[in-house]
Amino acid sequence: MRFLQQHLLLLVSVLSLNQGTTAQKAPGNFYPFDSVAGSIAVEDENSTYVGLSRPFVFFGRLYHQLYVNNNGHLSFIQPSTDFIPHPPPSYRGEDIIAPLWTDIDISPNGVISYKEYTEGVVLANATRDINLYFPDLSFTATWVFVATWHRVAYFLQPGTESSFQVVLISDGYLSFVLMNYEDVAPTADLVLAGYDTVNSARYFVIPDSSDGNSIPNLKNSSNVNVPGRWVFRVDSEQETVVGLRIRVTSYSDLTESGNILFIREKVKQELVDRGLPSMELKVRRVEKTTP
Structure with missing residues (x-):
């Protein structure tokens, strides 16, 4: 039944998205994004492989690729179609970065996009942000990857809209993850915001992000005194x-x-x-x- 529902919705939404592949105005704390640079196909349980122009270090492991998964998370080793999150510590054999892992369906509304940056104002903004949050590092960003879920709906909940973003930042040695939030709709589905590593050697769950009724508060929460933004240094396994x-x-x-x-x-x-x-x-x- 779910298979039939998602493909009936697919026929309707392809037309509307073909008319809207222009740059999006970045809300609040979001880094710039658009649906032209790279976007997920309008299909439930989808993942997109992205070969990275620069490697990204995540707690001691070097990755040259990642997967942008429809259901609100990034993976590195393999694509993930899981719409039910695995709360850390899950002790699984994979690294996961999840700005908002839940059951997402962009066929009724919403866009998932991603883009790499190796020059320009985005790198300057990333450099400014990291030096503000980690003033002892003298950091200069050389690579930024931005994945954005913009006004996406939850599965079987058309009309719901949630906007969130994950930003990977690196200088080739040090690595950081930013999670940005705007309006996030409540849901009765299971949810999770944070990250987990191989065998859960390192993990973090944003407080209250595993409660679907509390996730609208992500827009106001922070660990860097910037409402709607969480920042983590993720390069070292030590x-x-x-x-x-x-x-x-x-x-x-x-x-x-x-x-x-x-x-x-x-x-x-x-x-x-x-x-x-x-x-x-x-x-x-x-x-x-x-x-």
């Missing part, structure tokens, strides 16, 4: 070890292992909510003091 000393007031005895575990998970979630990736926390010492 773990960073840091020390964290905190003072906790509790009526529970924190020298007991169960209470320590509870507090540790609370601290971990707070750090993730503030934009840090998945991490392992180890408690070295607990000291009980008198108020």
